[in-house]
Amino acid sequence: MKALSQKRRHPLAALALLVLGLMLTGGLYAVVTTVNEAKADTTTFTAHQVEEGEKLFVANCATCHGIGANGTDAGPSLAGVGAAAVDFQVGTGRMPMQMQGPQALGKPAQFTTEQTRELSAYVATLGDGPAVPSEEYLDGNGDAAVGGELFRVNCAMCHNAAAAGGALTRGKFAPALAGVSNSHIYEAMVTGPQNMPVFNDANITPEGKRDIITFLNTIEEQGNPGGAKLGSLGPVSEGLFIWTAVLGVIVGFTVWLTSRTS
Amino acid sequence: MSSATQTPFEPTTSTGRITNFVDERVGGSGILREFGRKVFPDHWSFMFGEVALYSFVILLLSGTFLTFFFDPSMAETHYHGSYVPLKGVEMSVAYSSSLNISFEVRGGLFMRQVHHWSALLFVASVSVHMLRVFFTGAFRKPRELNWVVGGVLLILSLAAGFTGYSLPDDLLSGNGLRIIDGVVKSIPIVGTYISFFLFGGEFPGTAIISRLYMLHIMLVPAMILLMVAIHLFMVVVHKHTQYPGPGRNDRNVVGYPLGPVYAAKAGGFFFIVFGIIAMISAFFQINPIWNYGPYDPSPVSAGTQPDWYIGFVDGALRLMPGWLFNIPMEWNIPLPWGTNTLSFNVLGPALIPAGLIFALMFTYPWIERWVTRDNREHHVLDRPRNAPTRTAIGVAGVVLYCVMWAAASSDLIATHFHVSLNDVTYWLRALFFIGPVLGFIVTKRVALALQRKDREIALHGRETGRIVRLPHGEFQEIHAQLDDYKRYKLVGYESPVAEEGIPNENGIVTKKENLRAKLSSFFFEDRVAPATPSELEAGHHHEAIEASDDDNKAVTH
Numbered sequence: 001m002k003a004l005s006q007k008r009r010h011p012l013a014a015l016a017l018l019v020l021g022l023m024l025t026g027g028l029y030a031v032v033t034t035v036n037e038a039k040a041d042t043t044t045f046t047a048h049q050v051e052e053g054e055k056l057f058v059a060n061c062a063t064c065h066g067i068g069a070n071g072t073d074a075g076p077s078l079a080g081v082g083a084a085a086v087d088f089q090v091g092t093g094r095m096p097m098q099m100q101g102p103q104a105l106g107k108p109a110q111f112t113t114e115q116t117r118e119l120s121a122y123v124a125t126l127g128d129g130p131a132v133p134s135e136e137y138l139d140g141n142g143d144a145a146v147g148g149e150l151f152r153v154n155c156a157m158c159h160n161a162a163a164a165g166g167a168l169t170r171g172k173f174a175p176a177l178a179g180v181s182n183s184h185i186y187e188a189m190v191t192g193p194q195n196m197p198v199f200n201d202a203n204i205t206p207e208g209k210r211d212i213i214t215f216l217n218t219i220e221e222q223g224n225p226g227g228a229k230l231g232s233l234g235p236v237s238e239g240l241f242i243w244t245a246v247l248g249v250i251v252g253f254t255v256w257l258t259s260r261t262s
Numbered sequence: 263m264s265s266a267t268q269t270p271f272e273p274t275t276s277t278g279r280i281t282n283f284v285d286e287r288v289g290g291s292g293i294l295r296e297f298g299r300k301v302f303p304d305h306w307s308f309m310f311g312e313v314a315l316y317s318f319v320i321l322l323l324s325g326t327f328l329t330f331f332f333d334p335s336m337a338e339t340h341y342h343g344s345y346v347p348l349k350g351v352e353m354s355v356a357y358s359s360s361l362n363i364s365f366e367v368r369g370g371l372f373m374r375q376v377h378h379w380s381a382l383l384f385v386a387s388v389s390v391h392m393l394r395v396f397f398t399g400a401f402r403k404p405r406e407l408n409w410v411v412g413g414v415l416l417i418l419s420l421a422a423g424f425t426g427y428s429l430p431d432d433l434l435s436g437n438g439l440r441i442i443d444g445v446v447k448s449i450p451i452v453g454t455y456i457s458f459f460l461f462g463g464e465f466p467g468t469a470i471i472s473r474l475y476m477l478h479i480m481l482v483p484a485m486i487l488l489m490v491a492i493h494l495f496m497v498v499v500h501k502h503t504q505y506p507g508p509g510r511n512d513r514n515v516v517g518y519p520l521g522p523v524y525a526a527k528a529g530g531f532f533f534i535v536f537g538i539i540a541m542i543s544a545f546f547q548i549n550p551i552w553n554y555g556p557y558d559p560s561p562v563s564a565g566t567q568p569d570w571y572i573g574f575v576d577g578a579l580r581l582m583p584g585w586l587f588n589i590p591m592e593w594n595i596p597l598p599w600g601t602n603t604l605s606f607n608v609l610g611p612a613l614i615p616a617g618l619i620f621a622l623m624f625t626y627p628w629i630e631r632w633v634t635r636d637n638r639e640h641h642v643l644d645r646p647r648n649a650p651t652r653t654a655i656g657v658a659g660v661v662l663y664c665v666m667w668a669a670a671s672s673d674l675i676a677t678h679f680h681v682s683l684n685d686v687t688y689w690l691r692a693l694f695f696i697g698p699v700l701g702f703i704v705t706k707r708v709a710l711a712l713q714r715k716d717r718e719i720a721l722h723g724r725e726t727g728r729i730v731r732l733p734h735g736e737f738q739e740i741h742a743q744l745d746d747y748k749r750y751k752l753v754g755y756e757s758p759v760a761e762e763g764i765p766n767e768n769g770i771v772t773k774k775e776n777l778r779a780k781l782s783s784f785f786f787e788d789r790v791a792p793a794t795p796s797e798l799e800a801g802h803h804h805e806a807i808e809a810s811d812d813d814n815k816a817v818t819h
Binding site for chain 1 (some may be wrong): 304347375433560561684
């Protein structure tokens with residue numbers, strides 16, 4: 001303690017204090033947000049949440065989805081889409097939609113976790129639908145090898161074998177999956193957002209979904225054994241690289257080798 | 263020394279004794295004397311053939327290493343290596359051994375990456391080399407046959423690449439094989455038989471990997487080596503071409519002798535190329551087969567593409583519509599023995615563009631020779647601008663190739679530039695027909711404009727940006743004359759003139775001769791003549807007056 005108090009007028013003391021303060025607030029924030037997420041995973045909603053959710057819905061969503069979420073020309077009815085669909089669409093920022101287009105683009109979420117939960121609570125009352133998945137399927141402790149096989153058979157044709165994303169028709173696309181949270185991946189599978197088909201529990205069991213999530217977590221964490229991945233886009237980026245960077249360097253050397261010494 | 267007998271050379275050092283021993287038996291000094299005096303002109307664009315040769319050597323070295331550990335069997339096994347996401351997965355022995363090379367064998371992943379990167383560089387440098395030869399007219403007499411050998415080498419390098427691409431038996435290579443299988447099956451009548459013969463039964467069978475392996479490590483490399491030997495032999499016989507310049511003509515070669523400087527440069531260049539490949543192999547991942555998983559005919563991954571050199575065929579397949587204005591591109595043709603299907607939507611794009619490009623490439627030296635009736639030997643190259651039509655034809659071909667090439671990555675163009683995949687396809691379909699024409703016109707005009715600029719500079723000198731006012735008030739910009747060496751490059755070229763059809767001995771201009779005359783005017787109608795000596799003289803005279811005006815002004819001041 002004495003050693004610490006002696007150093008309190010050290011030139012770097014202020015900096016150390018700042019770093020400490022930042023880490024403390026950051027750490028607390030991280031804890032608080034994960035606590036919030038954990039709460040969101042419970043499937044029961046209070047009547048208060050439903051009430052608040054309806055207010056939010058009328059103010060933000062009813063323009064397109066209609067009062068009572070009955071649907072309009074601009075947006076579909078939400079009866080029966082379930083809490084999971086709301087949690088995915090609102091949680092990834094796809095809803096409210098940035099603009100009309102081939103498909104809604106992900107962006108920073110517009111609502112807080114609690115507001116998203118309230119919206120989910122309201123939409124869940126409109127009809128039975130997939131609920132927000134429970135924590136046991138989201139821990140990423142399944143079998144990565146089984147998940148990999150399921151992914152290649154069910155997902156890779158749109159999302160690419162390395163989950164780097166791919167093109168669909170008329171400007172639609174399957175996004176890259178790096179950085180997507182486990183619960184959002186699960187929700188996407190059960191609700192089939194945008195152009196994605198629904199993979200219900202008869203298609204892929206909840207355990208299978210857990211394995212797929214584990215596979216995605218594993219390939220994201222393991223990095224690239226062979227060096228820079230060049231976008232994981234396969235032979236196209238490799239060919240581009242050899243024709244631009246490598247041939248460029250080689251031309252540089254040929255010019256150097258054939259230049260006359262002065 | 264004191265003895266008068268015939269002992270012409272008595273080595274004094276041990277190195278000298280060994281060298282002399284060898285030389286007296288194989289005559290190495292004679293060979294060295296001959297080859298050491300071969301003259302090579304120095305220009306950076308002459309070195310792509312060397313890059314190709316060196317990457318081929320690296321391919322042989324790294325490939326040999328890979329054969330120590332690769333097992334081309336399609337027998338089923340379960341993976342038990344260290345790559346977690348594939349643990350226990352059922353796969354072929356070939357894929358399992360490729361994974362073991364990547365994760366278990368020390369330095370194996372590096373060697374795999376060296377092999378694959380140098381394969382990409384090999385085909386790329388062969389292509390650039392051929393483009394250089396085409397655009398400088400180096401394929402003209404006496405080198406037509408060597409041009410054909412080069413074309414065969416290009417095809418062989420594609421074959422080597424494709425057979426190698428399929429070996430790891432991962433999802434990506436299996437998808438590639440499936441496309442080949444589809445193309446083979448689309449050949450009318452015999453297609454299915456060829457496919458069954460190739461795969462030893464229905465696709466994928468259990469034979470294809472070991473068959474491709476034999477082709478990849480024995481037949482194809484042996485043929486490449488043979489062709490390389492013929493190619494280099496002909497280079498020695500023909501001697502190297504050179505760019506136009508003072509003192510250079512079709513009877514000499516101006517450059518450095520092979521020994522010692524040029525040999526040192528070329529030898530060192532091998533290590534530079536090796537070094538570059540080693541660096542990119544260490545830092546950039548290529549073909550991460552563990553990402554793709556084992557081959558299984560049911561899944562097809564998004565973003566499935568061949569390596570770049572097969573891309574143009576894949577692109578042509580992607581561009582071909584299955585239906586054209588309510589007319590299907592697939593017909594069932596009743597034949598005496600039953601109905602056969604003609605899948606033109608697969609057969610056409612797979613064979614026609616590639617066939618067209620290669621046929622034109624192989625025959626072009628003869629086409630040009632026939633049109634120009636030029637039977638002389640050419641050892642001095644053309645600057646591309648000085649053969650505007652040939653350059654424009656070449657660019658049209660490059661544009662056609664690049665449109666198909668781009669089509670092979672249409673999905674990535676769509677996702678990365680946020681445009682519709684359909685629109686990308688429609689645009690590329692249009693460009694497939696319009697692009698080469700536009701490329702031809704633009705290139706020809708640019709080449710002629712550059713020739714005009716050269717002529718202008720040769721006659722009137724370079725603009726200096728210095729404006730002077732003459733005594734009578736006129737403003738003039740001073741032009742600086744080029745030195746003779748630079749001016750020679752601008753005026754020392756041939757410029758053929760379009761020819762009328764020549765009547766034969768009966769005084770008749772045959773139809774064939776008429777066609778030749780038409781092609782001749784197509785080639786040489788638009789023409790910028792090089793500045794003649796008399797024009798140059800007149801130009802200089804004009805310049806002299808300007809200069810003297812300048813002097814007068816200096817005097818009056």
